[in-house]
Amino acid sequence: MASRHIYATSFDECERLPIDLPCPECDGDLERERRQTYCVDCGLVVREYEIDHGPDWFDNNDGRTSSRIGSPLTPSRHDDGLSTEIGSRKDAKGNVLSSRTRRRFSRLRREHSRARTPTKRSRNALRGLVDVRRIASEHELPRSVRDRAATLFREAQAENLLPGRSVNAMAAGSVYAACRCFDLPRTLDEFEPVARCDYSALRNAYMVLQSELGLHIAPPSPSTFVPRYAARFDVGEATQFRALELARQLEETGRAIGRAPTGVAAACIYVAAQEHDETVYQTDLADAAHVTPVTVRARRDEIQELTNA
CATH class of the missing domain: 1.10.472.10 (Cyclin-like)
Known part of the structure; x- marks a missing residue:
């Protein structure tokens, strides 16, 4: 019996509903309750509830799409954490590579590194996001603040706020702005020792982010x-x-x-x-x-x- 004949388009799992179709064994009445459809007379379970509300983790063995496969995206990395790393000394089984194979993989790593950042814009994004993660790690900030800072840096680059300004200053200003967005008690003086810029550049970067991106940040209390x-x-x-x-x-x-x-x-x-x-x-x-x-x-x-x- 097809499931479209048993299940309605939408229903409440906790509601007990009658089914118009008879039981395939005794022609009795069917009822749907919670996770299964059963016969009232003989108790036969016609079909269990098979809707899975969990994440759609698919493999590619049966030809289905694998677009949802993989780890979640990471905004604090320039490639969203989807980069590929090429090994140097051992293969996937742990066997040591020969000298000729190591030289070949060394050339592949070099070309792969060049392909990851082919433009000046991508290289600035890589430098800035690396600096965002470094500063967030120095201050032991939570992941939500770090990801918010990375998003602010990406928005600043999309609005063309980086030309004429230091990438490191914009990265440090993004982290400080993220802390202010989350009402974390931090000051610019605390970010100056770990930021690779002076105080004036850091303050100017934060003010540019606040004004150009329209950040609604309340004064610290x-x-x-x-x-x-x-x-x-x-x-x-x-x-x-x-x-x-x-x-x-x-x-x-x-x-x-x-x-x-x-x-x-x-x-x-x-x-x-x-x-x-x-x-x-x-x-x-x-x-x-x-x-x-x-x-x-x-x-x-x-x-x-x-x-x-």
């Missing part, structure tokens, strides 16, 4: 930096909660507007540590926040005015 700095100086939970409370009070009253969020977060931790008798030095907080101790003291005075009011 001091409360996002508090947990990170609190974990670095190993302060107590009560101190961290108090610092978060102070940072949110400054944000709600508008006193954090126009202030460096890292400096405000450092001052909140300093004031909270003093209230709970924990020792945290201003110079250490200033170094972690990439501000001066004068900034930490100025923000501290503002916090004390707010709490005493």
